Amino acid sequence: MSKPTPISGFPEWLPPQRMIEQYVVERIRSTFELYGFAPLETRAVEPLDQLLRKGETSKEIYVLRRLQEEGPGGDDALGLHFDLTVPFARFVLENAGKLKFPFRRYQIQKVWRGERPQEGRYREFLQADIDIVDRDTLPAHYEAELPLIIGDALGGLPIPPIRIQVNNRKVCEGFYRGLGLTDPEAALRAIDKLDKIGPDKVAALLAETAGASDAQAKACLALAEIRTDDASFADAVRTLGVSDPLLDEGLAELVEVVETAAEHAPGLCVADLRIARGLDYYTGTVYETQMQGYERFGSICSGGRYDNLATAGTDRFPGVGISIGVTRLLGLLFGAGELSVSRSVPTCVLIALPAEERRRDAGRIAEALRRRGIPTEVSPSAAKYGKQIRYAERRGIPYVWFPGGDGTPDSVKDIRSGDQVDATADAWTPAAEDLRPVVN
Amino acid sequence: MSKPTPISGFPEWLPPQRMIEQYVVERIRSTFELYGFAPLETRAVEPLDQLLRKGETSKEIYVLRRLQEEGPGGDDALGLHFDLTVPFARFVLENAGKLKFPFRRYQIQKVWRGERPQEGRYREFLQADIDIVDRDTLPAHYEAELPLIIGDALGGLPIPPIRIQVNNRKVCEGFYRGLGLTDPEAALRAIDKLDKIGPDKVAALLAETAGASDAQAKACLALAEIRTDDASFADAVRTLGVSDPLLDEGLAELVEVVETAAEHAPGLCVADLRIARGLDYYTGTVYETQMQGYERFGSICSGGRYDNLATAGTDRFPGVGISIGVTRLLGLLFGAGELSVSRSVPTCVLIALPAEERRRDAGRIAEALRRRGIPTEVSPSAAKYGKQIRYAERRGIPYVWFPGGDGTPDSVKDIRSGDQVDATADAWTPAAEDLRPVVN
Missing domain, CATH: 3.40.50.800 (Anticodon-binding domain)
Structure with a gap:
C-alpha cells in the first residue's frame, strides 16, 4: 500500500498529546465524580428518526449501512450520535424503571458531525457531559450548580482562564412576549445570530421572521446588550420597561445562578443576555463558555435546561446539562503550541x-x-x-x-x-x- | 415519541455496570502504563479500501454516508474500524517520522462489526490493545513479554482465572511444509476450524483445500492435539518426525514464551498447537485466552505477531499485539450475575x-x-x-x-x-x- 494520509476533520493526537488529553479527561472525570455524578456510556448509534427530531442538525448526521446490506436502510436505519444529550434523553426514557431520580450522570465520549472542518471544529470529537434529570419536575437550583462543577473541572488545569456566559430562555421569551411579539422562538433564533451577522442584520431578521416593529427590534437588541458579572443585570432589564411573569421567573433564576457562582468562584460566570443557543430544546438557563485568548473560536463548553427532551407518553423528565468540548479545547491549545508533557512515555x-x-x-x-x-x-x-x-x-x-x-x-x-x-x-x-x- | 427500545448487538450498561467497566478499564490501563506503553487513540473511521485489505471480514464493516450526501460514496468512502490493529498499522505508517521505535502503545476504544449478535458477541464493543512495533526487524522477546502484561492486568481483577493459549505460526507452517504440503495457509485455515467442525471434517477440508493425503492430514491433526503447560510440547512435536528450519525457529520462540510465562506466573500460559487465529496477517506467536467457566464462549483476549501489516514501499514495521475483549468479558460476567459494586453513585x-x-x-x-x-x-x-x-x-x-x-x-x-x-x-x-x- 502507499503511505496513508490524514482525513480532514478526524484529528489524531500523537502519544504525548494523547497523554495530555488523558490528563485533562481524568481531571474532568474526577471532578464530576466528586460532585456525585455516576458514569454512563451510550452506544455510538441512534435510530435515524431519533436523531432527526432536532431538525436543524439533520444535515450533519452520518448514516450507517452494512457493506453487504441492500438499499439505503429503511425505518430502522442507524446514524452516529452528534451529541450526548439526545442519546442520554433516549436512555433515560428507555431505562426509567431502573434509574433513581433525580439522576446525575456524566458521559465522556466521541460524537460525530458531517460538518465542514475548520480550526476548532471537527467531524469526530470528544465531549464531556454532565446532566441532571428528574421525574416530572426539576428544581432550578441545579441550574446554579452546574457552572461550579465546570469551574472546578477546568480551573485546576494548566489552561487559560474560562468564563461561563449564562442567560435564561425565560428572560428572553418573557421579554419578547411582554414586548408583544407573538413568535418568541423566531426572535430567539434571530438574536442567536448576533455575533455572526451583527445588529443591523439581526434587526432586519427580527422584522422579517418575528414580525418585529422597529421599536420592538430595538428593545430586543437592547436586551441582548446587557452583560454583568453580578445580579445588576436584572435592574438593567427592568429599566427597559417590559413586564411579564415569565420574565420575572427567568430573572430570579438567573440571579440565583450568578450569585451562587460569584460566591464559589468570583469571575467565573457572567450574565450575558445575548446568549441564546441555537437548539430548540432549551427552556431555562443556557450556558456558553469562552476561554481567554480564544474567544473568536466560540464556546468550549455549552448547555442548558431542557424540559421536554426526554418525554414519552405521560413520562416526562426535565433536565439540565452542560458539555465540555474536549477536542475543541485541546485542538485550539495544541494549535497554539500550548500544553506540554514531561516525557513521551509513561516509563519512569x-x-x-x-x-x-x-x-x-x-x-x-x-x-x-x-x-x-x-x-x-x-x-x-x-x-x-x-x-x-x-x-x-x-x-x-x-x-x-x-x-x-x-x-x-x-x-x-x-x-x-x-x-x-x-x-x-x-x-x-x-x-x-x-x-x-x-x-x- | 414512544418509549424507545434497545438495539440488538449494541449493549448499554446501567451506571453500576459502567462503574465496574471503568474499574476494569482503569486496572488494564494502569497495568499497560506500568509496562511503559504510551496511550493512543485513532479515529473511529478508516478509508474503506484500508478496511477491506483484510479480506475475510469485509462483510462485517459499517460504511458511513452523510445524510445529505449523494450516492453510496466512491473511493474515499469511510467505514467504522472493526479492530484496533489495522488502524494502528495505518497510524504507524502515516506518522513513522514522528514516532520513536520500538514503539509501545496501548489503545482502548470501541470497535464495530455488523455481525449477527449473540451472547458474548456484539456489534459495538470495547477492546483494550497493546502492540509493540519496530522498524525493519522486531526481536522475538516481545512475544514472550505480552502474556505477562495480560496476566497482570486481568489477574488483579475479581474475575475467574484466565489461561492464555499460545502457538506459533512458524511451528504450523514449518511443520506443514516439512510434511510436504504446498499451501500451508490453506492447511492453517482448515485447522482453525477444528473447534467448530471437529477432526473428521477438518481432515476432509485438509484434503480438499490443502491437497493433503490421509497421512498428512493425520499428522496435521496430531500436531493440533499437542497441548502442554511447559516446554515439553517441543519434544512431542519432534516425536512426529517432521523437520524443517522454520519449524525449529518457531519451536524455539514458543519455548521462550512458555518458559518466561511459567517463571512469572505459573499456570498463566499453555502451549496449544491447535490455536491458529483466522486472520491472515499473523506470522509468529499467536495468542488466545480462555476464562475459566466461560470457555465455550471463545477467546476473551487474542492477538499475535504480524510482520507485514504495517508496510508501505520500503517502510516495514513488524509488530506484535494482543487485545482484551472488554465488552465480551464483562457481558459474559454480567450475564452470569458476577461482579457487583458497593453503591450506584460515586457519592460518599x-x-x-x-x-x-x-x-x-x-x-x-x-x-x-x-x-x-x-x-x-x-x-x-x-x-x-x-x-x-x-x-x-x-x-x-x-x-x-x-x-x-x-x-x-x-x-x-x-x-x-x-x-x-x-x-x-x-x-x-x-x-x-x-x-x-x-x-x-
Whole structure:
C-alpha cells in the first residue's frame, strides 16, 4: 500500500498529546465524580428518526449501512450520535424503571458531525457531559450548580482562564412576549445570530421572521446588550420597561445562578443576555463558555435546561446539562503550541541489559519495581550502554537501572543529572515528581 | 415519541455496570502504563479500501454516508474500524517520522462489526490493545513479554482465572511444509476450524483445500492435539518426525514464551498447537485466552505477531499485539450475575438540607469535603430528614451530613450502622474503604 494520509476533520493526537488529553479527561472525570455524578456510556448509534427530531442538525448526521446490506436502510436505519444529550434523553426514557431520580450522570465520549472542518471544529470529537434529570419536575437550583462543577473541572488545569456566559430562555421569551411579539422562538433564533451577522442584520431578521416593529427590534437588541458579572443585570432589564411573569421567573433564576457562582468562584460566570443557543430544546438557563485568548473560536463548553427532551407518553423528565468540548479545547491549545508533557512515555525507569542472556534477570527487577507502582521497561536490546541510555533519553525516561552481578550491587542513574546510586528493586523509589509524566 | 427500545448487538450498561467497566478499564490501563506503553487513540473511521485489505471480514464493516450526501460514496468512502490493529498499522505508517521505535502503545476504544449478535458477541464493543512495533526487524522477546502484561492486568481483577493459549505460526507452517504440503495457509485455515467442525471434517477440508493425503492430514491433526503447560510440547512435536528450519525457529520462540510465562506466573500460559487465529496477517506467536467457566464462549483476549501489516514501499514495521475483549468479558460476567459494586453513585456523603434557604451553607460544606477528595452531593430538597436519608440509602451513599447552626455543631451519620458523630468539614474523614465504590 502507499503511505496513508490524514482525513480532514478526524484529528489524531500523537502519544504525548494523547497523554495530555488523558490528563485533562481524568481531571474532568474526577471532578464530576466528586460532585456525585455516576458514569454512563451510550452506544455510538441512534435510530435515524431519533436523531432527526432536532431538525436543524439533520444535515450533519452520518448514516450507517452494512457493506453487504441492500438499499439505503429503511425505518430502522442507524446514524452516529452528534451529541450526548439526545442519546442520554433516549436512555433515560428507555431505562426509567431502573434509574433513581433525580439522576446525575456524566458521559465522556466521541460524537460525530458531517460538518465542514475548520480550526476548532471537527467531524469526530470528544465531549464531556454532565446532566441532571428528574421525574416530572426539576428544581432550578441545579441550574446554579452546574457552572461550579465546570469551574472546578477546568480551573485546576494548566489552561487559560474560562468564563461561563449564562442567560435564561425565560428572560428572553418573557421579554419578547411582554414586548408583544407573538413568535418568541423566531426572535430567539434571530438574536442567536448576533455575533455572526451583527445588529443591523439581526434587526432586519427580527422584522422579517418575528414580525418585529422597529421599536420592538430595538428593545430586543437592547436586551441582548446587557452583560454583568453580578445580579445588576436584572435592574438593567427592568429599566427597559417590559413586564411579564415569565420574565420575572427567568430573572430570579438567573440571579440565583450568578450569585451562587460569584460566591464559589468570583469571575467565573457572567450574565450575558445575548446568549441564546441555537437548539430548540432549551427552556431555562443556557450556558456558553469562552476561554481567554480564544474567544473568536466560540464556546468550549455549552448547555442548558431542557424540559421536554426526554418525554414519552405521560413520562416526562426535565433536565439540565452542560458539555465540555474536549477536542475543541485541546485542538485550539495544541494549535497554539500550548500544553506540554514531561516525557513521551509513561516509563519512569529503563532496565539496561548487560547481555541478552540476562533478559529474565532484568525482567525480575522490572517486575519488582512495577509491583511498587513504578512504570518500568526493559531495554529492547543488549546494545552498548550508551545506546541504551539514548533510548531512555529520546523518550524522556528519567532513570536507567544497571543490573549488578558477581558481587556488584544494582545501581540506578538519573540520566538528567548523571547522579548514580546503588539500589535494590524492592526499596528504591524515584522522586515523587518523576513517577508519572507531568503536564504543563 | 414512544418509549424507545434497545438495539440488538449494541449493549448499554446501567451506571453500576459502567462503574465496574471503568474499574476494569482503569486496572488494564494502569497495568499497560506500568509496562511503559504510551496511550493512543485513532479515529473511529478508516478509508474503506484500508478496511477491506483484510479480506475475510469485509462483510462485517459499517460504511458511513452523510445524510445529505449523494450516492453510496466512491473511493474515499469511510467505514467504522472493526479492530484496533489495522488502524494502528495505518497510524504507524502515516506518522513513522514522528514516532520513536520500538514503539509501545496501548489503545482502548470501541470497535464495530455488523455481525449477527449473540451472547458474548456484539456489534459495538470495547477492546483494550497493546502492540509493540519496530522498524525493519522486531526481536522475538516481545512475544514472550505480552502474556505477562495480560496476566497482570486481568489477574488483579475479581474475575475467574484466565489461561492464555499460545502457538506459533512458524511451528504450523514449518511443520506443514516439512510434511510436504504446498499451501500451508490453506492447511492453517482448515485447522482453525477444528473447534467448530471437529477432526473428521477438518481432515476432509485438509484434503480438499490443502491437497493433503490421509497421512498428512493425520499428522496435521496430531500436531493440533499437542497441548502442554511447559516446554515439553517441543519434544512431542519432534516425536512426529517432521523437520524443517522454520519449524525449529518457531519451536524455539514458543519455548521462550512458555518458559518466561511459567517463571512469572505459573499456570498463566499453555502451549496449544491447535490455536491458529483466522486472520491472515499473523506470522509468529499467536495468542488466545480462555476464562475459566466461560470457555465455550471463545477467546476473551487474542492477538499475535504480524510482520507485514504495517508496510508501505520500503517502510516495514513488524509488530506484535494482543487485545482484551472488554465488552465480551464483562457481558459474559454480567450475564452470569458476577461482579457487583458497593453503591450506584460515586457519592460518599450526602449533605442533608434543614431548609431550602440553607442550600448555600450546605454547598460550602460540600465544597470543603470535595476539596479534600471526598465525593459529596447536596440533598435535592429540604424534605423531612427521613426522606433525605432514604435518598442516600437507595443509592448506597454511606454517610449523611447534618448541618448544625445556632450553636449546635455539624454531625455526620453512618446510615448503615446508625452511628452519628459531631464533625467539621475540614477535618472529618470517612473510613478509607468507603471513599470510593468497591467492586467485587
